[in-house]
Amino acid sequence: MNFKRFYKYGSPPNYFRLCLKYENWFTVPGCLLIIIGCYGGLFLAPPDYQMGDAFRIIYFHVPSAYLSMSAYAYMALAALVGIVWRSNVAFSVAKSIAPFGASFTFLALVTGMLWGKPMWGTAWVWDARLTSEFILLLLYLGYILLHASIREQKKADRASSVLAIVGVINLPIIHYSVVWWNTLHQASTISKLSSPSIAGEMLWPLLVMIFGYGLFFWGVICRSGATELLKREKRSNWIKEYVEEYQS
């Protein structure tokens, strides 16, 4: 492992500049992919022979569900790095992922319910994925609220990072216990949002959407991570230099 490299790019001013410089390299392709994916998903893909056009909701549901789970993992990873190396950059990234991840969890829940309404007849079914998605939302909210209710930035960063790490250890356990609970309650659940043998012309918009969401996510994290870093490094000289440059 080359830690020198890590320190070089992990140093606040470098991270800040890199983020703002390459932000659009993420957001612009991300947006393009999302637009292509939307078009492909909404118009090009053939309707499902069972679910008809309602299956098109998975083009919004699956990417956001996927992203909400992986965002929690990224957040916990950043939190771990922050605690081990006491790096403000890592804390900023973790903090900025939280609201974004929470909103994607919310999206996954809402689109899941919109899918459930025509398919199941009710908006909410105690399906394993929806339930663990809801628990994930609670975990995100716990992180956000803990961070918000500790007044000091440094303390809040470290305390909520501990929570994120404990949460990520617990997340698979929670997920599998919910799955286990669910299989016991409803032997034949129709929860499968993506059938295993999905046709190629249905699949490619989904993959494009997943990639698009991912790129867009990192693009926004670049910007809001830089914002959080700005909050934490207000006093340092490089910020002042940046502000002067920015003004002129």
Next chain:
Amino acid sequence: MMEVLSMGEYGFFVWSSFLISIFVLLINYLCAHREFISELNKVKLNK
């Protein structure tokens, strides 16, 4: 055209999930940028 929009009676669900997804994505993007500017202004004021 109407046929495409109605999505075989599921139009409401499909389009509203489309709209809400785009809305949340946009909100996230805009909030990130707005907050960045406001933090920058705070730093300027403190100087």
Next chain:
Amino acid sequence: MNRNFLQLDSLELYREDHLIFTDISFQIESGDHMVIRGVNGSGKTSLIRTICGLTQADKGKVLWNGASIDESLFNYYEQLSYLGHKNGLIPELTLDENLDYGIGQIDKDGQDQVIDGFRLGDLRESLIQNLSNGESRKTALSRVVSSKKPLWVLDEPYANLDSNSINYLNNRIGDHISTGGIVITSTNRDDSITTKTTELLLGS
């Protein structure tokens, strides 16, 4: 006792956007009594907590015998006896029960002597919650004073004490530094301390 030394290397601490202290460097060694002076809110307590490793400085290091305390924390705590603003006594237990639970070596005979010196002898069986502020402060002080640790860090030790106890405490501090201990105290009063000291003025 071995000769020990404590170094502070350009410490800097912020609380949110407030600068609490910056560029604090000094070295003290066995036989020194360092007094940290300053008005209220000048960062005495923060500095003391940083010295104890409770608060992490934004910049700089605390070194005990040349080693950073972050790296050899337990080693350092074996040598450190600390009394903060709060007494660290459990109100539901008696004075004796509280003092029994010193985390570290206690010199039993020495402890009896200290308790008598602070005139707490009659109160040994009473609950801490029934003691006055001064009496609990003296109990907490006797825990520090009777510990066999070379470094004493006392935050406002003279608060709530009567003049007899102040004298007694000063004597004990004098004894401690003459046998090679190190004492760090903070105070905002000028009159209490009688031993030879080095001073650090905060908030100027």
Next chain:
Amino acid sequence: MNIYLKTFVREIKVSMKRWSDILTGVIMFVLVAIIFPLTVGSDQMFLIKIIGPVMLLSALLASLISMQNIFKPDFLNGSLEQLALSHHSLNGLILMKILSYWATSSLPLVVVSIFIASTYYVTGLSLGVVVATVLLSSTTLVNISALAAALTLSVRYPGALMTLILFPLSLPILIFGSKAIEYSIVGIDSSGPFYFLTGMMLLSFSLGPIATAFAIRISLD
């Protein structure tokens, strides 16, 4: 005497002095448990069906109401910072605090659960299963609530926040605990959920004190 043993004994002693806190938890446990027969009716078949969730829910709420007392008093009177400044492992000392808190707050619940379960018409082997489930799941609950309490030490009104932290983390315990009881009542072998509960107990005792000690150092900063 060994310092860890000494800590354990002292903590037990202090908790005995603060007996009203122990009682609050027990009362909460009983109240939640008797609300169900009083509100949904005392049908035997129904009560025996919900005894599992009721036990776990009561244990969760009881630990919620008393979890602030693990560290808050010591935090306020300064003995927590003295603990953090000891040259003994803080993880070990915290483990002792957690154990003693478990012994004083959860053991009474285990005893009370026997009576509650009998009022729910549980008999025979299932009664033993109920007690064992409460015993096992409370060990994990105690570790999680200690972590939540330590993280929120410096928050002024931590009530809702603690709930939000505690609930998702303790969900597996709730699910498997109530399953264990349900299985034994229906007459299925309930060793599966028990293995899981034991695994969670071991996991929480191996990671909980470390995370809690770390959180305490953060909160003291």
